[in-house]
Amino acid sequence: MLHVSTRGEAPALSFSDALLTGLARDGGLYLPQSWPALGAAEIAGFAGKPYTAVAERILGALSDGDIEAGALRRMIGEAYATFRHPSVCPLTQIGDNLFVLELFHGPTLAFKDVAMQLLGRLMDHVLGQRGQRATIVGATSGDTGGAAIDAFKGLKSVDVFILYPQGRVSDVQRRQMTTVDAENVHAIAVEGTFDDCQNLVKAMFNHHAFRDEIGLSGVNSINWARIAAQVVYYFTAAVSLGGPGRKVSFTVPTGNFGDILAGWVAKRMGLPIERLAIATNSNDILPRTLASGVYEMRGVQATTSPSMDIQISSNFERLLFEAHGRDGATVRRLMQSLQQSGRFEIAPEPLARIRSEFDAAALSETEIAAEIRETWTESGYLADPHTAIGIGAARQKLARDPATPMIVLGTAHPAKFPAAVKAACGVEPALPAHLADLMERRERVTQLPNDLAAVETFVREHARAVRGAAA
Numbered sequence: 001m002l003h004v005s006t007r008g009e010a011p012a013l014s015f016s017d018a019l020l021t022g023l024a025r026d027g028g029l030y031l032p033q034s035w036p037a038l039g040a041a042e043i044a045g046f047a048g049k050p051y052t053a054v055a056e057r058i059l060g061a062l063s064d065g066d067i068e069a070g071a072l073r074r075m076i077g078e079a080y081a082t083f084r085h086p087s088v089c090p091l092t093q094i095g096d097n098l099f100v101l102e103l104f105h106g107p108t109l110a111f112k113d114v115a116m117q118l119l120g121r122l123m124d125h126v127l128g129q130r131g132q133r134a135t136i137v138g139a140t141s142g143d144t145g146g147a148a149i150d151a152f153k154g155l156k157s158v159d160v161f162i163l164y165p166q167g168r169v170s171d172v173q174r175r176q177m178t179t180v181d182a183e184n185v186h187a188i189a190v191e192g193t194f195d196d197c198q199n200l201v202k203a204m205f206n207h208h209a210f211r212d213e214i215g216l217s218g219v220n221s222i223n224w225a226r227i228a229a230q231v232v233y234y235f236t237a238a239v240s241l242g243g244p245g246r247k248v249s250f251t252v253p254t255g256n257f258g259d260i261l262a263g264w265v266a267k268r269m270g271l272p273i274e275r276l277a278i279a280t281n282s283n284d285i286l287p288r289t290l291a292s293g294v295y296e297m298r299g300v301q302a303t304t305s306p307s308m309d310i311q312i313s314s315n316f317e318r319l320l321f322e323a324h325g326r327d328g329a330t331v332r333r334l335m336q337s338l339q340q341s342g343r344f345e346i347a348p349e350p351l352a353r354i355r356s357e358f359d360a361a362a363l364s365e366t367e368i369a370a371e372i373r374e375t376w377t378e379s380g381y382l383a384d385p386h387t388a389i390g391i392g393a394a395r396q397k398l399a400r401d402p403a404t405p406m407i408v409l410g411t412a413h414p415a416k417f418p419a420a421v422k423a424a425c426g427v428e429p430a431l432p433a434h435l436a437d438l439m440e441r442r443e444r445v446t447q448l449p450n451d452l453a454a455v456e457t458f459v460r461e462h463a464r465a466v467r468g469a470a471a
């Protein structure tokens with residue numbers, strides 16, 4: 001199966017090629033040419049199966065034989081052996097028909113580990129087969145960076161450069177990036193916001209000479225394989241609540257729109273999902289877009305859920321492509337308008353398609369703190385600010401549809417944001433044993449301005465995959 005770009009002007013690629021390519025050469029995002037479908041009986045058969053078995057089936061379908069089955073099985077087994085919970089992504093009930101799907105039992109305590117632990121192994125495998133090296137440059141609002149550094153640290157086939165917005169991530173998040181003692185990883189504090197960091201990464205991909213020179217690859221959710229790996233937990237969660245015989249809904253704390261897009265893909269693959277609810281903090285570009293049909297950027301506000309302090313929601317482009325009947329020319333036009341004027345308008349028909357599957361809600365800082373406090377006092381469940389946004393939005397939805405089980409994606413461990421959690425409910429969550437000395441570890445970080453040339457120069461000087469360099 002080939003993968004096509006949302007902007008319609010890049011070559012179609014296999015799963016492995018899309019994995020190594022990251023952003024398409026026309027600036028678009030890859031996704032499969034068609035959606036593989038699973039029948040209801042097969043989905044029902046996932047009940048009681050280990051997470052790894054479901055992952056093998058879903059990722060086998062999405063990679064369509066491009067990764068040899070035995071190798072895929074081995075890599076999935078190794079990736080999820082790094083998780084501290086036997087179910088990998090367990091489901092916890094916190095209220096009537098209200099569940100949290102805990103995605104934070106991996107090494108860096110965020111949902112990013114679920115995909116990243118596998119992505120590191122997949123990329124190393126494909127690069128090894130081809131005798132190649134790659135340079136990964138990623139942008140993070142806090143969690144992708146730590147997860148990528150953990151997954152890729154020490155690998156000979158890749159160097160990793162992570163750009164994060166200086167002063168805009170939690171101390172735990174920063175230290176997870178800056179204290180890893182491996183030669184091939186580089187944490188870079190950029191004077192700017194996450195959107196600036198993401199724009200720098202996209203600009204490097206669109207600078208083709210640079211991209212080819214360093215063998216640029218990406219691990220943000222612009223990389224299709226990231227989304228593919230996140231599809232799996234929608235299946236395991238729905239099936240454990242009686243799916244596909246019983247429909248469920250999901251509420252997803254949303255920033256770059258990758259996690260919720262994975263739910264939409266699960267639905268395309270045959271999983272009966274009633275509604276997908278977008279939940280944001282006051283950086284509410286997506287709820288505003290669904291309400292008005294106008295995607296319009298405003299300044300990013302710093303919040304207690306910094307990983308979601310995002311305006312340019314990259315993966316929304318994949319949904320726009322689908323909602324416009326896979327018309328790359330229209331997506332190109334909308335993205336051009338965004339670049340030139342900071343806004344675009346969605347026509348009534350595609351907007352109606354989006355609204356037919358998605359809801360959206362935004363929570364203020366006061367509401368987020370109240371949600372952490374109430375969830376703690378009423379259910380004894382300690383939620384991080386991102387997960388609390390999901391729980392708050394889910395409660396609004398449940399009030400309108402109490403009969404459909406609602407699953408909130410628990411995207412981070414509360415110990416990543418101890419100050420915000422303590423301020424909200426008085427409880428200071430402790431880091432798990434493997435990170436207990438995180439605050440004492442030595443930090444190593446490079447500070448750079450929000451300037452493409454400066455970042456490219458740093459990457460070029462430190463990347464071992466630079467064309468012509470000795471292997």
Ligand SMILES: Cc1ncc(COP(=O)(O)O)c(C=O)c1O
Binds near residue numbers: 254
């Ligand atoms: C803890 C946390 N929750 C939610 C999100 C939003 O996920 P997405 O960007 O896939 O929408 C992120 C990062 O993006 C995150 O780190």
Ligand SMILES: N[C@@H](CCOP(=O)(O)O)C(=O)O
Binds near residue numbers: 139220255307314
């Ligand atoms: N919240 C993310 C932002 C980047 O998202 P990604 O899923 O596209 O990698 C983060 O924590 O870095």
